[in-house]
Amino acid sequence: MGKDDKPLTLAPARRRGLGNEVADTIRSTIFTGMFRPGDPLREVELSKALQVSRGPVRDALQLLEREGIVRSEWHRGATVTVLSDEDVAELNSLRGALEELAVRRVVEHASDSALVAIIMAAKAMERAEDPYGMVRCDIQFHDAVFVAAKHSRLLEAWYGIRSQVFLFLIMRINSSTAGYLDHVRLEHDMLVAALRARNVEAALELFAVHRKHAFDVLTSEA
Structure with a gap:
């Protein structure tokens, strides 16, 4: 000094x-x-x-x-936290914006090993025995997608809302679990197939449908 x-x-x-x-x-x-x-x-x-x-x-x-x-x-x-209608809508739209970029980058740039990590995350859903375990698998699947996108700031943005998205999905299963386990497994099999085919338009549409289904179940109970 x-x-x-x-x-x-x-x-x-x-x-x-x-x-x-x-x-x-x-x-x-x-x-x-x-x-x-x-x-x-x-x-x-x-x-x-x-x-x-x-x-x-x-x-x-x-x-x-x-x-x-x-x-x-x-x-x-x-x-x-009890997510309000506004919280739910904001989380859903922000998650959609982040996932759109992630999906585009995965389709265009992801390595084969990164795709394998996504596939294995989807296969883990076969072992989920209850809705809470399935929610955990669902989040881990999306973790794998964001990691595969190879975009550090995008991954950081995902982790910034990850816990709230987890809570969103917990509230979703608290609203209804009718057919939940089988439906989520099927949805993620379709997501994996689109990513493996590197079909960006199909993948974006399927990810949007996946988000909308959870959003509709939760908001229909509001």
Whole structure:
């Protein structure tokens, strides 16, 4: 430092590892249906159940709030997010815009190994035994599509809404599971076939139909 430079003063760095671990656990309980949209997330109860102090729980809830799957209000505390009609419409349209670019890039540029990863993600759906497991497989399939697109900022944008899309699909199965497992497997088989054929127009249409079906099921129950 020069003679006129002032010493740099910063707040001490904090280790956030435990808060992240707690966030992972709470997120998992939401995505497996233990906590449902609208359910309260009480710091005292969570800290006792997880055998940690309230600090990491508070950090975890703040992290999940930034992801959009937890909401905090001063008079209610933290709850699992209930997506509004506007939330659902915005997520659906944004996901559509991101997926359109991803699908075009996969069709035009994806390597054979990237296509194999997508195929394997679809095959994993055959082992899903319940709707929550199928939602997890559905998300992992779309993860594989975005990875295969080979576009770092696009992948980052997908991960920015991924948890909310997961919650969207959880709310979808809470609305109805009639024929859900077989229907989703068939849809993804068709998506894979279009991608393997590198038929961009067919793939874009099928991805749009896939999104619309989930959107229609959820909004018809509103």
